[in-house]
Amino acid sequence: MQKWFGSSGICVNENGELLMVLQGKPEEDKTWTVPSGGLEKNETFEECCIREINEETGYVAEVVDEIKVKKGIYEEINTSFEVHYFLVNIVDGEMTIQDPDHLIYDVAWKNLNELKKLHLSFPEDRDFLIDHLK
Template structure:
């Protein structure tokens, strides 16, 4: 079984909106995801997260904290995946498409209500993202 390692960044703005990208290969249906991607050979998971967000959104970020590690097996793809999720904050850059793979079609801040109905690249993340945002919102 092939192994894949990657990282994803959760970035919330002051309105508790989540930074998301609309992505997909040209022939695929486009779906929403938090910025994420595969780890390069000598890269740490943190470096991967920072690079992927820069490539996909144009924003420079720094890691605030580790959130979780998601491990999944996709038997139909003969693939085992491990993705490290980080909370990040924007420290520079500006919203722009710089994706070297040309898989990003839109960059947007999504509300909690929108996340509940968006077509997600990783539908298994929906409840986690919703609960994470709810906990982040000051009561």
């Protein structure tokens, strides 16, 4: 079984909105998620989180705290995963897609009502994300 490790950034702005990206492979339906991605060689989970936020949104972030670790198995692709979720603050930059993988189609701040209705990449995260907007 393959193993995949990654990080996600949870960023809430002064208006109580969550930073999210619309993503997917060209042939897939596009879905919303928080900025996230896979760990690169010699990179910490915190460094991965900061890099992914910058690549996917244009913002420079700082990690405030680790808030969750999600582990599981995608049986259909014979892969286990471990994703570290970090609470982050934006410290610089401006909203722009810079994704080297060309999998990001939009960046937006989503409010609580929008989050409840969005087509999410990981629907199991909805309640967890809603809790961070309340």
